[in-house]
Amino acid sequence: MSILDEQKIKIKKRNARILNRPACSNCGDELDELLVCKNCKHHERMPALKRIEIIRKNGGKFKQLLAEYDIDNSRTYDYSEKFERDKNRTGLSESVIVGKCKVNGKIFITILMERYFMVGTLSKANGEKIAKAFEYATKSNLPVVAFCAGGGVRMQEGAVGLVQMAKIDATLMKFRKKGLPFISVLTDPTYGGTTASFGLMGDINIAEPNSSIGFGGKMLVKDILHEQVADDFQSAKYVLKSGGLDMICERKDILNTIIELLAILNKNNSIKAENEKPEYDHGNKKPEIVLQNIRNNSKTVGIDYLFKLFDNPIILKGDRISYDDPSLLTGLGEISGIKTAFIIQNKGRNLRENIENNYGMTRPEGFRKAIRIAKLAERFHLPVLILLDSPGAHPGDVAEKNCQSIAISESMLNLLETKTPIVSIVTGEGCSGGALGLSISDVLAMFSGATYSVISPESYSAIIFNKPEVQPELLANMKFTAKDLYNEGLVDEILKEGTLEYNTLQIERYFAESLVRLSKFDIKQLLDRRYNRIRNWDKQ
Amino acid sequence: MIQKVLIANRGEIAVRIIQTCRILGIRTVVAYSKCDKDTMAVFLADEAICIGDSSPSDSYLNIPAILEAAKNTGCDSLHPGYGFLSENDEFAKRAHESGIIFIGPSSNILEKTANKFRMKETARKLGIPVIPSADEDKCPLMIKSSYGGGGKGIKIVKNRGDFDYCLKSAKLSLNTGFSGDNFFLEQIIDLYKHIDIQFVADKFGKISILPARDCSVQSHYQKVIEETPVSNIPKELLEKMEQDAVKLIKEVGFDNVGTIEFLVDKQMNYYFLEINSRLQVEHTVTEEVTGIDLVEQQIRIASGQKNRLPMKVSAKKCAIECRLSAKDNGELNIFSLPTGKDVRIDTYIYQGYRIKPYYDPLIAKIIVSDKERRRAISKMKLALDEIIILGAHTNVDELYETISREDYIVGSYSYFGENE
Numbered sequence: 001m002s003i004l005d006e007q008k009i010k011i012k013k014r015n016a017r018i019l020n021r022p023a024c025s026n027c028g029d030e031l032d033e034l035l036v037c038k039n040c041k042h043h044e045r046m047p048a049l050k051r052i053e054i055i056r057k058n059g060g061k062f063k064q065l066l067a068e069y070d071i072d073n074s075r076t077y078d079y080s081e082k083f084e085r086d087k088n089r090t091g092l093s094e095s096v097i098v099g100k101c102k103v104n105g106k107i108f109i110t111i112l113m114e115r116y117f118m119v120g121t122l123s124k125a126n127g128e129k130i131a132k133a134f135e136y137a138t139k140s141n142l143p144v145v146a147f148c149a150g151g152g153v154r155m156q157e158g159a160v161g162l163v164q165m166a167k168i169d170a171t172l173m174k175f176r177k178k179g180l181p182f183i184s185v186l187t188d189p190t191y192g193g194t195t196a197s198f199g200l201m202g203d204i205n206i207a208e209p210n211s212s213i214g215f216g217g218k219m220l221v222k223d224i225l226h227e228q229v230a231d232d233f234q235s236a237k238y239v240l241k242s243g244g245l246d247m248i249c250e251r252k253d254i255l256n257t258i259i260e261l262l263a264i265l266n267k268n269n270s271i272k273a274e275n276e277k278p279e280y281d282h283g284n285k286k287p288e289i290v291l292q293n294i295r296n297n298s299k300t301v302g303i304d305y306l307f308k309l310f311d312n313p314i315i316l317k318g319d320r321i322s323y324d325d326p327s328l329l330t331g332l333g334e335i336s337g338i339k340t341a342f343i344i345q346n347k348g349r350n351l352r353e354n355i356e357n358n359y360g361m362t363r364p365e366g367f368r369k370a371i372r373i374a375k376l377a378e379r380f381h382l383p384v385l386i387l388l389d390s391p392g393a394h395p396g397d398v399a400e401k402n403c404q405s406i407a408i409s410e411s412m413l414n415l416l417e418t419k420t421p422i423v424s425i426v427t428g429e430g431c432s433g434g435a436l437g438l439s440i441s442d443v444l445a446m447f448s449g450a451t452y453s454v455i456s457p458e459s460y461s462a463i464i465f466n467k468p469e470v471q472p473e474l475l476a477n478m479k480f481t482a483k484d485l486y487n488e489g490l491v492d493e494i495l496k497e498g499t500l501e502y503n504t505l506q507i508e509r510y511f512a513e514s515l516v517r518l519s520k521f522d523i524k525q526l527l528d529r530r531y532n533r534i535r536n537w538d539k540q
Numbered sequence: 541m542i543q544k545v546l547i548a549n550r551g552e553i554a555v556r557i558i559q560t561c562r563i564l565g566i567r568t569v570v571a572y573s574k575c576d577k578d579t580m581a582v583f584l585a586d587e588a589i590c591i592g593d594s595s596p597s598d599s600y601l602n603i604p605a606i607l608e609a610a611k612n613t614g615c616d617s618l619h620p621g622y623g624f625l626s627e628n629d630e631f632a633k634r635a636h637e638s639g640i641i642f643i644g645p646s647s648n649i650l651e652k653t654a655n656k657f658r659m660k661e662t663a664r665k666l667g668i669p670v671i672p673s674a675d676e677d678k679c680p681l682m683i684k685s686s687y688g689g690g691g692k693g694i695k696i697v698k699n700r701g702d703f704d705y706c707l708k709s710a711k712l713s714l715n716t717g718f719s720g721d722n723f724f725l726e727q728i729i730d731l732y733k734h735i736d737i738q739f740v741a742d743k744f745g746k747i748s749i750l751p752a753r754d755c756s757v758q759s760h761y762q763k764v765i766e767e768t769p770v771s772n773i774p775k776e777l778l779e780k781m782e783q784d785a786v787k788l789i790k791e792v793g794f795d796n797v798g799t800i801e802f803l804v805d806k807q808m809n810y811y812f813l814e815i816n817s818r819l820q821v822e823h824t825v826t827e828e829v830t831g832i833d834l835v836e837q838q839i840r841i842a843s844g845q846k847n848r849l850p851m852k853v854s855a856k857k858c859a860i861e862c863r864l865s866a867k868d869n870g871e872l873n874i875f876s877l878p879t880g881k882d883v884r885i886d887t888y889i890y891q892g893y894r895i896k897p898y899y900d901p902l903i904a905k906i907i908v909s910d911k912e913r914r915r916a917i918s919k920m921k922l923a924l925d926e927i928i929i930l931g932a933h934t935n936v937d938e939l940y941e942t943i944s945r946e947d948y949i950v951g952s953y954s955y956f957g958e959n960e
């Protein structure tokens with residue numbers, strides 16, 4: 001940005017101040033009624049009361065609960081001056097508001113934190129209030145939606161403030177055991193006391209754009225650790241990339257996203273029996289033709305299927321440990337009226353996408369993300385659809401440093417135990433550990449032009465014959481075509497392949513039909529059956 | 541006529557004096573303190589001489605050092621600028637004794653005008669309204685220093701119990717530049733406007749009254765925005781003030797450029813405040829609307845020439861000055877300063893200049909003029925938007941916010957200090 005651009009912004013901000021009109025702190029332009037900049041979309045901090053106002057404006061209902069837990073301890077801990085100041089400027093009696101909301105027929109308990117009240121810090125009083133909110137929701141069988149804001153622990157209250165984090169988590173544990181959904185909305189700023197207790201423990205973590213989300217304050221990192229940090233340190237994008245968030249959602253879409261998520265996470269799924277059947281095939285294609293198709297850049301990739309299969313997929317990101325693997329699309333959506341969790345390997349369609357997606361090579365964090373999504377599906381009784389298309393698990397330095405081998409085996413072990421039906425389909429290239437780690441399922445099908453191999457043909461040639469180019473005459477020996485796999489009894493069906501539309505329909509029908517077949521098993525039978533399938537995978 | 545002038549000042553006013561001297565063909569010597577070696581005045585002057593350390597008492601208030609410098613550089617005169625020793629009768633006297641022309645009124649006049657309490661008495665005797673005196677049992681009241689500079693030394697006492705404390709802090713707040721610890725008490729008036737009557741008088745008794753200035757936008761009793769002519773005071777009232785000013789100038793026998801300051805209350809009563817026996821910071825607006833060079837007038841009259849101005853000089857247009865000040869010290873990174881027709885900038889800063897903590901934080905005076913006051917305000921707004929200075933915080937936003945006020949635009953705004 002040039003000096004003149006900066007001057008322009010400075011002038012805009014000043015002029016807004018003169019007119020007593022709120023202005024974007026980023027570019028100085030006007031804000032809309034959601035306090036979002038009309039020009040640059042910068043999201044200004046929103047007071048808790050204003051959020052309630054917006055819920056009501058959108059036809060929602062809000063009834064305050066647990067107000068009796070707003071106890072003033074500021075005299076005991078000697079900070080009454082600040083406490084009084086914030087009471088006056090916010091019109092609140094503590095930094096947390098709890099209420100029962102009804103929006104579009106969905107009822108949930110909401111926890112709103114006010115950053116402008118004692119920086120939204122956790123205190124003895126509001127710690128108790130949040131704990132009570134989770135207990136109330138557990139007792140009444142209601143989901144919880146938290147709008148997190150503010151800092152850590154109220155330091156004036158010392159260790160009493162600190163233990164609030166554990167106290168809240170104890171009630172969150174009971175709440176989770178009941179299988180109720182918790183959606184956490186992280187707003188600017190959310191730090192330690194909140195993030196390290198319940199803030200990032202949502203079944204779904206949503207962040208508002210340009211929020212700062214972190215453990216320790218930036219000043220702390222700079223002044224005490226003397227660490228140089230990047231400009232985007234603790235930004236929502238940074239946390240998303242670090243695997244801590246599912247999505248960044250604009251303020252105008254948050255309420256709808258919450259409603260959509262609650263509609264999926266309500267354990268109320270229907271599987272209809274009158275579905276048409278997919279068309280099967282013998283997979284008689286020649287290996288070199290198959291290979292050529294697979295390697296074709298204009299070939300359909302995971303993201304094409306995602307948006308054809310689901311009208312409005314909700315993509316969930318992050319392994320909640322360290323990274324979001326972009327080569328694996330995971331999330332929730334509906335196929336033929338069936339609420340579904342999806343795990344889709346996604347290569348790139350061009351060089352740029354391929355670089356972004358690591359050429360579709362799943363990283364350890366990808367397998368860990370898949371495990372997380374499978375567990376989410378299990379908690380909310382959603383079947384899992386897995387689409388496989390990857391040249392293999394990532395074998396490089398970044399993967400080894402994060403224990404790729406362990407990630408693959410953990411993925412297999414976890415999928416073996418996941419208490420919900422799993423349908424896997426090889427849509428393109430099923431290769432080595434990258435495919436195997438996500439092949440553990442109740443049914444496994446292949447498209448007629450797909451492959452499933454122990455290694456890529458290139459590597460096969462290089463290792464066995466010491467020749468880096470693919471040797472066409474040796475391809476047949478690799479036995480990677482759908483027909484080969486079917487003949488070995490390693491896949492259940494070969495799906496006929498055609499256009500993207502046709503293939504989508506095939507997946508839809510195969511998925512629905514499989515679920516109908518699997519629905520006659522209860523969970524124990526399903527897991528026993530899955531165990532036996534895998535235990536006897538190589539026996540025809 | 542004066543041949544060579546020693547400028548015993550710094551900053552923008554030193555530059556301002558050099559500008560006129562150059563036009564008149566007068567040689568200049570700048571007397572500077574140690575840390576001011578890198579200032580614009582030192583660069584522009586024909587000669588420069590260091591007169592002491594950075595602290596004002598060691599340099600710009602150091603009478604022997606300044607006179608020594610004037611003698612050593614062969615100056616026949618000295619210009620004190622404003623502030624520092626500009627109204628110090630002792631300085632003027634000793635300059636005279638050393639055979640150096642003091643560009644300003646004679647020392648005996650300075651001696652009279654310097655004591656505010658005595659000037660007030662003089663005015664009262666002439667029938668000029670003055671602010672009624674108060675005694676410490678009738679609070680609220682105002683404590684004023686007889687030798688206070690500008691707003692310095694003024695304290696408002698709200699309750700009787702605060703009196704001793706206020707008096708003590710009034711004494712403390714006086715700068716080292718002003719000696720004496722005589723204080724007097726005045727009743728509080730419902731202050732509306734601060735009006736300056738600018739005049740030029742010569743040694744032969746010819747007095748010219750120039751357009752009055754409205755200096756009612758202040759901060760801690762220090763002027764921030766000034767304009768001329770005065771827009772929101774009845775004409776008859778202004779004329780009365782001008783007549784009283786002439787009476788007072790005659791009584792004192794004032795013989796150079798000066799200003800008589802009046803206060804006007806909300807009931808449209810006016811009161812004599814003090815005489816400023818020097819060039820003022822805001823002399824620029826008067827120059828802009830009259831076309832008169834006031835520094836030139838000072839030099840000509842000090843050289844013994846006659847005042848050739850008419851008795852009453854009227855304003856041809858309207859001018860506004862904003863004082864741009866630094867809020868902190870730092871190396872200035874100047875990207876842009878205002879330009880264009882009827883825009884004048886009096887400054888001494890340049891790219892990379894480091895603001896000195898020892899002196900007044902004024903970094904530039906932005907002056908605009910136009911036939912219509914509202915158009916002048918628009919020009920000033922644009923001029924302030926053109927100022928891009930990094931490296932130090934300035935009051936540019938506050939200036940802009942003030943001139944954008946509805947009441948400023950209609951001419952009724954005034955602000956003097958937080959105590960008001």
Ligand SMILES: [Zn+2]
Nearest residue numbers: 024027037040
């Ligand atoms: Zn903006």
